[in-house]
Amino acid sequence: MSGLIGPEVGGALTVWVAAAATLLAWSILVGAQRPFVWSQRLLAGLLTGYLALLAIREVLIPRLVAPLLADPAAAPFEWLALLLAAMLLGARWLPRWVGATPVAVLVGSIAAFALGGAVVGTVLPQIAGILPAPGVSGPSLLAGVATALVTALVLLAFVHGRPQGRVLLRLGAAGRWLILGGVGAWLGYLVLSRLVLLTDRLAFLVTDWLGVVR
Amino acid sequence: MPAALIVALGAAVALAPRDAPSMATADPTGPAGLYAALSDEARSRVLVAFDPDLGTYAEIRPAVRAALAQLVRGGGNLSFVSFTAEGRAVALAELDRLRRGGVEGGRLLDLGFHAGAEAGLVAGVDRIVADEAAGALAEALRAAGGGIGAFDLVLVVGGSELGPRSWVEQVGTRLPDLPLTAIVPTILQPQTIPYRVSGQLDALVAGVREGAAYVASVRDDATTAAREAERVTDLPPSSLPLLAAMLATILLLAEAVATRWRGSREGTT
Numbered sequence: 001m002s003g004l005i006g007p008e009v010g011g012a013l014t015v016w017v018a019a020a021a022t023l024l025a026w027s028i029l030v031g032a033q034r035p036f037v038w039s040q041r042l043l044a045g046l047l048t049g050y051l052a053l054l055a056i057r058e059v060l061i062p063r064l065v066a067p068l069l070a071d072p073a074a075a076p077f078e079w080l081a082l083l084l085a086a087m088l089l090g091a092r093w094l095p096r097w098v099g100a101t102p103v104a105v106l107v108g109s110i111a112a113f114a115l116g117g118a119v120v121g122t123v124l125p126q127i128a129g130i131l132p133a134p135g136v137s138g139p140s141l142l143a144g145v146a147t148a149l150v151t152a153l154v155l156l157a158f159v160h161g162r163p164q165g166r167v168l169l170r171l172g173a174a175g176r177w178l179i180l181g182g183v184g185a186w187l188g189y190l191v192l193s194r195l196v197l198l199t200d201r202l203a204f205l206v207t208d209w210l211g212v213v214r
Numbered sequence: 215m216p217a218a219l220i221v222a223l224g225a226a227v228a229l230a231p232r233d234a235p236s237m238a239t240a241d242p243t244g245p246a247g248l249y250a251a252l253s254d255e256a257r258s259r260v261l262v263a264f265d266p267d268l269g270t271y272a273e274i275r276p277a278v279r280a281a282l283a284q285l286v287r288g289g290g291n292l293s294f295v296s297f298t299a300e301g302r303a304v305a306l307a308e309l310d311r312l313r314r315g316g317v318e319g320g321r322l323l324d325l326g327f328h329a330g331a332e333a334g335l336v337a338g339v340d341r342i343v344a345d346e347a348a349g350a351l352a353e354a355l356r357a358a359g360g361g362i363g364a365f366d367l368v369l370v371v372g373g374s375e376l377g378p379r380s381w382v383e384q385v386g387t388r389l390p391d392l393p394l395t396a397i398v399p400t401i402l403q404p405q406t407i408p409y410r411v412s413g414q415l416d417a418l419v420a421g422v423r424e425g426a427a428y429v430a431s432v433r434d435d436a437t438t439a440a441r442e443a444e445r446v447t448d449l450p451p452s453s454l455p456l457l458a459a460m461l462a463t464i465l466l467l468a469e470a471v472a473t474r475w476r477g478s479r480e481g482t483t
Contacts, residue, residue, distance in 0.1 A: 054299050058327040062346075113332040117383030121414070129412040186404050193273050193400035193422050200272040 019209040022201055154178055243410050245428035247417035251395050252284045257366035259355065260290045261325075261342075263381065264308065265301030267373035270399035277397050277425035278371050280432040282308070285369075286317050291351050293365070295325040295342060297334050298375045302327040323351045331376055335384045338362050363389050372398035378406050382414045397425070 024039035064082060067075045084102040091099025130151045132144030156168065157175030164172070206212050242250075251257075262282070266274065285292060294309055296302035309324055325342055328334040343352055343360045358364035362385055370378045378396040386394055393416040398406050400421040410418040419428045 050303065051299050054302060054327060055329075058302075059329045062344075063329075109333055110331060113336060113384065117332065117380070117387065121383030121387045122379070125412050125414060126408055129408065182404070189403070189421065190400050193270075196422050197270070197272050200275075 015208050019205055022205060150178055243413075243415070243417050245419050245424050245431060248281065248395055248397070248419050248428055249284070249431045251367065251393060251417045252281055252290075252369070253288060254367075255288050255290075257393070258290050259351075259358075259364065259366045260285055260292050261362060261365040261368045262292050262294050262305075263368060263370045264294050264296050264305035265298045265373050265376050266304055266371050267375070267399070268300045268304065270373065270401060271304055273399045273422060274371070274397050274419075274425055276429045277419050278308070280429045281369060281397060282312065284432050286312070286321070291321045291323070293323040293325050293343075293351070293355070295338070296327050297329075297331060298373065299327070300375070301371075301373060320349055320351060323347065323349065323355075332380055332384055335376070335380060336388070339385060339388050363392060365392070367393045367395065370394065370396040370398075372396055372402055372406070374401060377402055378409060378415055378418070382409050386414055396420075397428075 024035045027035035067078045088102045130148045153175035156172045294305045296305045340361045343355045355364045372378050395417040397419045403420040409415040
């Protein structure tokens with residue numbers, strides 16, 4: 001559908017708003033600061049409003065308010081959640097420990113899940129993965145040894161705070177160069193991927209908005 | 215001038231004829247692996263964990279839409295869930311697109327937004343289908359337990375907030391037999407490739423190049439009518455203009471560095 005001759009007014013309007021927002025954001029390319037700032041504020045405002053709406057419609061009402069109204073006696077966890085939310089909301093006017101308690105619960109529970117998952121799901125399987133498997137030979141063995149070597153050198157680059165020998169220092173320096181090489185290659189590829197985002201917007205303007213190329 | 219040059223190059227990339235990258239040399243757990251995993255009609259109940267970033271979704275959108283098209287064509291039933299606010303916004307748009315595209319309502323299930331990040335993900339292992347969810351698909355999933363384990367396959371559309379790493383760590387460790395596949399943008403590539411190599415992800419399409427290879431394979435498989443129905447912007451850009459754009463960008467950067475260097479020299483003399 002072209003934004004100029006589209007049969008659906010809603011769809012055409014959406015395309016026009018998206019095109020206008022794209023051009024506002026791109027105004028910085030020709031040195032126009034103000035339209036760019038408008039687009040930033042528009043994005044920030046829309047995101048804030050959307051987050052608030054999402055929290056109310058999909059979290060607070062169905063998972064807190066509705067169970068409490070339906071059967072207050074059968075919702076002990078919801079009462080606890082309401083209490084913690086009230087403590088967090090009133091933190092500005094209440095003693096410090098009142099506001100700190102729900103934050104501690106929040107950070108502690110997320111850290112527990114994240115740390116447990118990282119050890120069981122990432123650290124242990126990845127350490128097992130870098131060790132050359134028994135019975136392999138040739139290129140696979142070489143790749144396994146190289147992987148283990150690179151991993152060891154990169155880990156040595158993170159050794160800090162103790163007196164180190166000359167060998168360890170040099171190995172750590174080699175690890176830092178490996179990190180730099182890896183990050184550099186990745187950033188180069190990342191720049192390339194950003195061009196795809198640019199072309200996507202250009203293609204949107206040319207095809208969907210102007211309807212020039214199909 | 216540099217900005218105009220970048221825009222002109224971008225336009226050339228956007229309008230240039232597309233080539234079809236090959237999957238022949240690809241990793242069996244890369245684009246070819248994703249194609250094989252989504253082709254398995256025995257895995258009809260697919261959970262699409264939709265949590266991309268608004269900023270980078272355009273990079274993986276062709277691959278994601280190709281994956282959804284492949285699943286729909288293969289008779290799969292798709293259930294969408296999001297654990298991030300941005301992911302939920304994009305998921306709603308994609309669900310709407312699928313419905314307007316003629317996919318029967320009974321094959322699509324919106325499981326909504328689940329708060330709590332990692333904790334929400336772990337809670338979803340036991341219960342992800344809400345009691346209010348209606349329809350034969352929801353009933354079948356509830357009969358199978360109502361958790362993430364009730365699905366035959368998970369396709370994670372990843373972003374930087376909650377992506378395949380969280381799924382491997384929180385769900386993969388609790389449901390080791392559940393196949394996990396993922397599509398992620400370039401920024402997540404270094405973080406996710408090790409999970410593919412270790413076999414913790416059954417298939418992964420990471421970044422532009424792999425996405426283009428996967429899209430090409432799905433397009434080869436599609437009917438002519440289906441190909442014609444695809445939007446121009448759903449296709450990946452060809453590699454030659456991308457290379458030209460990359461070289462031009464490097465030249466622009468070099469020009470900027472040289473200008474700054476000349477300026478600093480003039481300042482010192």
